[in-house]
Amino acid sequence: MTPEPKKGVSGGMTILQRVAPARPVQARRPTPESPEIVADRVIQGDCVDEMRRLPAGSVDMIFADPPYNLQLGGELFRPEGGRVDAVDDDWDHFDSFAAYDRFTRDWLHEARRVLKPNGTLWVIGSYHNIFRVGCALQDAGYWILNDVVWRKANPMPNFRGTRFTNAHETLIWASRDADSRYQFNYRAMKTLNDELQMRSDWLFPICSGGERVKGDGGAKAHPTQKPEALLYRVLLACTKPGDVVLDPFFGTGTTGAVARRLGRRWLGIEREERYCEVARTRINATLPFDESAMATVPSKKAAPRVPFGALVETGLVAPGTVVWDAKRRWRATVRADASLAMGDVQGSLHQVGAAAQGAPSCNGWAFWHVEFEGEVVALDAVRQRYLLMVGE
Numbered sequence: 001m002t003p004e005p006k007k008g009v010s011g012g013m014t015i016l017q018r019v020a021p022a023r024p025v026q027a028r029r030p031t032p033e034s035p036e037i038v039a040d041r042v043i044q045g046d047c048v049d050e051m052r053r054l055p056a057g058s059v060d061m062i063f064a065d066p067p068y069n070l071q072l073g074g075e076l077f078r079p080e081g082g083r084v085d086a087v088d089d090d091w092d093h094f095d096s097f098a099a100y101d102r103f104t105r106d107w108l109h110e111a112r113r114v115l116k117p118n119g120t121l122w123v124i125g126s127y128h129n130i131f132r133v134g135c136a137l138q139d140a141g142y143w144i145l146n147d148v149v150w151r152k153a154n155p156m157p158n159f160r161g162t163r164f165t166n167a168h169e170t171l172i173w174a175s176r177d178a179d180s181r182y183q184f185n186y187r188a189m190k191t192l193n194d195e196l197q198m199r200s201d202w203l204f205p206i207c208s209g210g211e212r213v214k215g216d217g218g219a220k221a222h223p224t225q226k227p228e229a230l231l232y233r234v235l236l237a238c239t240k241p242g243d244v245v246l247d248p249f250f251g252t253g254t255t256g257a258v259a260r261r262l263g264r265r266w267l268g269i270e271r272e273e274r275y276c277e278v279a280r281t282r283i284n285a286t287l288p289f290d291e292s293a294m295a296t297v298p299s300k301k302a303a304p305r306v307p308f309g310a311l312v313e314t315g316l317v318a319p320g321t322v323v324w325d326a327k328r329r330w331r332a333t334v335r336a337d338a339s340l341a342m343g344d345v346q347g348s349l350h351q352v353g354a355a356a357q358g359a360p361s362c363n364g365w366a367f368w369h370v371e372f373e374g375e376v377v378a379l380d381a382v383r384q385r386y387l388l389m390v391g392e
């Protein structure tokens, strides 16, 4: 597919609930710009070694959640005495900053080689590593497009009371080169945000509840599983259906699960066999959304404080959901970018509500109703649930 210019590309799709049965991913013919890659699989191994085996220029987007190099100095306990479940796994241990930097430069180099010229890289990290990674990626030739703050709605407290609550992580979004014509689905992002330009501060809860993959005895399968909503926004922002997304630190396979839902192809590399198995099982159980829910649309109106897109991203109102007015005269379908489609009419919940009534404007939050937890409620009630969920 031809990459779009830097702005205004529309093309997007689908989180937590599903609409259509699984369908095999279509094989595409290799082109000179797009060497063939065998996608939709988990590779067990070291990501630097495994990326070396991949063809150059074969991947549209990379999402990397590398080791944080937390350098924990001993156990951490809660005030009531319980042990804090911190990241103390072997994969997060490096002997020194120099060793971490060497590792970072190695994987960034291979990642850049496998990216297409117009491809982009996302890296997520905390204050422990993100500044080192940022420096290394600029040195490697990447071009930083944004840094995005993921503000955690429910962060872990600072148990010792010696610092601020560490309530965010940082994502860096960079293109392969300074002049890359990278994909950015500007309009889809704006529609997802109720017609306000999407900002670089994102509020999402940390991964918990049913989304958290559990192992034997109900324990977390992995200490740092990322929320699907975060990946949903990332993938919807800068990839198209059919694009190849690589995650070199695959963990539980969050990137693969969301990519599959959104009709993107994916490739995961993970060193630990136990996590590879977790990821394969998880992704196999994930069904893609229906293609008809994948189109996106522009529009103009201003927004309430909670964008409808936040409800779609977190799965409270999944793409494909049907909404009605209170008297059930009109019905519309929710699409991946939080637009509604009612026959030929498409747009934000406010626009489609207005079009249905032939009115100049409409408060879509009050107009549209949905079946939610066994009851028919106005979308505004679901918005209130979201606010409770994020603790606002």
Ligand SMILES: C[S@@+](CC[C@H](N)C(=O)[O-])C[C@H]1O[C@@H](n2cnc3c(N)ncnc32)[C@H](O)[C@@H]1O
Pocket (backbone or CB within 6 Å): 045, 046, 047, 048, 065, 066, 067, 068, 091, 222, 224, 225, 226, 227, 248, 249, 250, 251, 252, 253, 254, 255, 269, 270, 271, 272, 275
């Ligand atoms: C921060 S976690 C990623 C979690 C993942 N984003 C998720 O949502 O489940 C980093 C993962 O990278 C893996 N890892 C560490 N070093 C690696 C390497 N050199 N090659 C491949 N995987 C590695 C670890 O085993 C760990 O599962």
